[in-house]
Amino acid sequence: MILSCNHINKAFGTDEILSEVSFHIEDQEKAAIVGINGAGKSTLLKIIVGELSADSGEVVLAKGKTLGYLAQHQDLDSSRTIYEELKEVKQPIIDMEQQIRELEVNMQNASGEDLEQMLSTYSRLSHTFELENGYAWKSELTGVLKGLGFTEDEFDKTVSTLSGGQKTRVSLGKLLLSRPDIILLDEPTNHLDMESIAWLETYLLNYNGAVIIVAHDRYFLNRVVTKVVELEQGHASVYLGNYTAYSEKKAMIRAAQMKAWLNQQQEIKHQEEVITKLKSFNREKSIKRAESREKMLSKIQVLDKPAEIQDEMRISLEPNIVSGNDVLTIRDLSKSFGSTHLFSHVDMEVKRGERVAIIGNNGTGKTTILKIINGMLPADSGTITLGSKVHIGYYDQEHHVLHMEKTVFEEVQDAYPNLTNTQVRNILAAFLFTGDDVFKRISDLSGGERGRVSLAKLMLSEANFLILDEPTNHLDITSKEILENALKNYTGTVLYVSHDRYFINQTATRILELTGQTFLNYIGNYDYYLEKKDLMKELYVDSEHTERDRAIGTAAANGSLKATGVPGMAKSVAETEVKLDWKAQKEEQARIRKRQNDLKKVEDEIHKLETRDGEIDELLSQEEIYTDVARLVELNNEKESLQKKLEELYEAWEELAE
Structure with a gap:
C-alpha cells in the first residue's frame, strides 16, 4: 500500500463536503475518483497533497514516496520557452551528465588516491544516470511534448504568451517528466485533443507508479483505471474495475437498495393496516395481537431511502415540425485565417434523423465549420444549403448566444416571452436553477451553469436540427448520461463537435473526421471509427486525394460486420424462457x-x-x-x-x- 486516506472529514461552514472518507491505493494502481459536480473530488485531491487540511482524519503516504499533482487550472507565468520549461525538470540529470563529463576529463590527469575517489564517484553517478534514463532525456522530453499536442515549431513559444489550455498541457508535461511515485490528475483531458488523450492513456497505463484521476471522460477512465472511488453525499464507496464495471455495479446496488426499501415500506404499511384492523375488532385477543405487532414493528431497523441523484437534469428534446429528408448540403467549402489554412473543398450531406459527430485534432477547424453553417462566420468559398422546413437549434461551447448582463430568468423569459413566470421557473428548476439561483447574472455563472442555461434554451427551441459545439464540456457524468439519452430519443437531426469519445460512441450514427484539410466519412459510432480509421487513412493517403479513391474510402467505412452463431437455437431457448416466465x-x-x-x-x-x-x-x-x-x-x-x-x-x- 502506497497511500491511505483514513476517516477524512471536511466541511466549509455548515456544508459538509467529506464524511468519514476512507480508501487506499496500492503501488502502481490506477484509480479514479468520481462523483457529481460539488461532491468534493477536487477538495479530496487537495487534502491528499496537503493544499487543504482535513477537519479530521489522516492521509498516510508510504515512507520515501513522492506525490505529483496537476490541478484543473494552471496559471504558469514564465519567461522561458515551452522546451526550457520542461527541460527544467531534467536539470538534475543535466547537471549529473555535466559532472560525469568533468570527471572524465579530470581522471585523465589524476593518480593514486585521487583517481580512486574519482573512479568511485564516476561509477556511482554513471549508475544513477543510467537508472534515471539519463541517456534518453532529450527524446523523452520531445516525446512528451509531441504526445501532448505541441509541434516542434511551438517548442520555442514563450510560456507567458500561451492560452490557459496550453499552460495546463505544459504543466502536465512537467509533472509526467518528474515521474513521482503517485500522480494526481484533476481533469487532465480537458485541454487535450483525441490523439493526445490516446497518447496519455498509453503513457499512464505503462507508468511505473500509482495514478489517481478525477475526470468526466468515461472512455479515458475505462481505458486507464482498475479501481473507482465514488463520492456521494460526502461518503466514499470503492468499486474494483473500470468505469463501466463501476457503473453496472452501482446500478445493481442502487436497484437492490431501492427494492429493499420499497419492500420494507410496503411491509410496514401492511403491518400498520393489520394493527388498525385488529384494534377495530375490539376484542381482547385481537388487541393483544395488535400490541404484539406494534412491539415487533418498533424494533424494525428502518432502511434509509436511497438518495435521489442530486444533479439530475430533466431534458426533453422534441422538434415542433418535421424537416425534409435533405437537412444540410455543403459543397466545396474553404476557410483560412490569414496564412493559416484550415480546410478546402469540403463536401458534406446530412439527412433527417442522422446524428453526425465531427472529430479531429485541435485547430483543424471543427468549430469554424459549425459557425459558418450558423452564419456566424463567412466562408472563403463554397455553398451551404439548408433543406425544407429546417429549424436550427445551436449550442455554443463559448455560450456567445447568452447575454452576460441578463439574469438566468431574463435570459429564458426574453427568448420565450409567451411563457408565464411559473413556466419559466419550472423549466429552470428542471435544469437545477431553483430559488434565488434564477436571479444570478449569466456573467457570474460557472461554465457548467452557463451550459445548463444553453441546454434549457435549446430544449425550448423545439428545433428539428440541433448543432452542438462540445455539449458535454463542464457537465458531470450524470448530466452527460441524461443528455445522451435525450439525444438518442430525439426524432430530429443532430450535427455536433465533441472530443468526448464515450458520448460519441453512445450517440453518433456517423462520424466525420476532419483531417488533411478535408473530411473522412465513417458510418458508425466511435468504436467503429477506431476499427476502420487505419484502413481509411491508408486509402486516403494512397489515393493522392482523387475522387475515385475517396469513394473507395467511403465505401470501406460503409462496410458492416455480420454476427455469427446459431440464431435458431438462441431464439428457441429465449422463447421457452419467455413462455415459462x-x-x-x-x-x-x-x-x-x-x-x-x-x-x-x-x-x-x-x-x-x-x-x-x-x-x-x-x-x-x-x-x-x-x-x-x-x-x-x-x-x-x-x-x-x-x-x-x-x-x-x-x-x-x-x-x-x-
Whole structure:
C-alpha cells in the first residue's frame, strides 16, 4: 500500500463536503475518483497533497514516496520557452551528465588516491544516470511534448504568451517528466485533443507508479483505471474495475437498495393496516395481537431511502415540425485565417434523423465549420444549403448566444416571452436553477451553469436540427448520461463537435473526421471509427486525394460486420424462457387475485356478523326483550354462535392478511 486516506472529514461552514472518507491505493494502481459536480473530488485531491487540511482524519503516504499533482487550472507565468520549461525538470540529470563529463576529463590527469575517489564517484553517478534514463532525456522530453499536442515549431513559444489550455498541457508535461511515485490528475483531458488523450492513456497505463484521476471522460477512465472511488453525499464507496464495471455495479446496488426499501415500506404499511384492523375488532385477543405487532414493528431497523441523484437534469428534446429528408448540403467549402489554412473543398450531406459527430485534432477547424453553417462566420468559398422546413437549434461551447448582463430568468423569459413566470421557473428548476439561483447574472455563472442555461434554451427551441459545439464540456457524468439519452430519443437531426469519445460512441450514427484539410466519412459510432480509421487513412493517403479513391474510402467505412452463431437455437431457448416466465407470472397473479377476493369475502362477512351482533346488543337492552325469557334465550344463543363464527373469521382474516 502506497497511500491511505483514513476517516477524512471536511466541511466549509455548515456544508459538509467529506464524511468519514476512507480508501487506499496500492503501488502502481490506477484509480479514479468520481462523483457529481460539488461532491468534493477536487477538495479530496487537495487534502491528499496537503493544499487543504482535513477537519479530521489522516492521509498516510508510504515512507520515501513522492506525490505529483496537476490541478484543473494552471496559471504558469514564465519567461522561458515551452522546451526550457520542461527541460527544467531534467536539470538534475543535466547537471549529473555535466559532472560525469568533468570527471572524465579530470581522471585523465589524476593518480593514486585521487583517481580512486574519482573512479568511485564516476561509477556511482554513471549508475544513477543510467537508472534515471539519463541517456534518453532529450527524446523523452520531445516525446512528451509531441504526445501532448505541441509541434516542434511551438517548442520555442514563450510560456507567458500561451492560452490557459496550453499552460495546463505544459504543466502536465512537467509533472509526467518528474515521474513521482503517485500522480494526481484533476481533469487532465480537458485541454487535450483525441490523439493526445490516446497518447496519455498509453503513457499512464505503462507508468511505473500509482495514478489517481478525477475526470468526466468515461472512455479515458475505462481505458486507464482498475479501481473507482465514488463520492456521494460526502461518503466514499470503492468499486474494483473500470468505469463501466463501476457503473453496472452501482446500478445493481442502487436497484437492490431501492427494492429493499420499497419492500420494507410496503411491509410496514401492511403491518400498520393489520394493527388498525385488529384494534377495530375490539376484542381482547385481537388487541393483544395488535400490541404484539406494534412491539415487533418498533424494533424494525428502518432502511434509509436511497438518495435521489442530486444533479439530475430533466431534458426533453422534441422538434415542433418535421424537416425534409435533405437537412444540410455543403459543397466545396474553404476557410483560412490569414496564412493559416484550415480546410478546402469540403463536401458534406446530412439527412433527417442522422446524428453526425465531427472529430479531429485541435485547430483543424471543427468549430469554424459549425459557425459558418450558423452564419456566424463567412466562408472563403463554397455553398451551404439548408433543406425544407429546417429549424436550427445551436449550442455554443463559448455560450456567445447568452447575454452576460441578463439574469438566468431574463435570459429564458426574453427568448420565450409567451411563457408565464411559473413556466419559466419550472423549466429552470428542471435544469437545477431553483430559488434565488434564477436571479444570478449569466456573467457570474460557472461554465457548467452557463451550459445548463444553453441546454434549457435549446430544449425550448423545439428545433428539428440541433448543432452542438462540445455539449458535454463542464457537465458531470450524470448530466452527460441524461443528455445522451435525450439525444438518442430525439426524432430530429443532430450535427455536433465533441472530443468526448464515450458520448460519441453512445450517440453518433456517423462520424466525420476532419483531417488533411478535408473530411473522412465513417458510418458508425466511435468504436467503429477506431476499427476502420487505419484502413481509411491508408486509402486516403494512397489515393493522392482523387475522387475515385475517396469513394473507395467511403465505401470501406460503409462496410458492416455480420454476427455469427446459431440464431435458431438462441431464439428457441429465449422463447421457452419467455413462455415459462409468462406462465409463472400468470399463476402468481391468479394466486394474488384469489387471496384478495377471499380477504374481501371474509371482511364482508365480518362486517355483516358484527352489524348483527350490534343489533342483538340493542335488542337485549329493550325491556320487552329481556322480560321475554324464550326470546332472550334465542338471542343469546344467536349471539354466542355469532361470536364463534367471528372468532373463526378473525383468525382467517389475519392469516389471509399475511
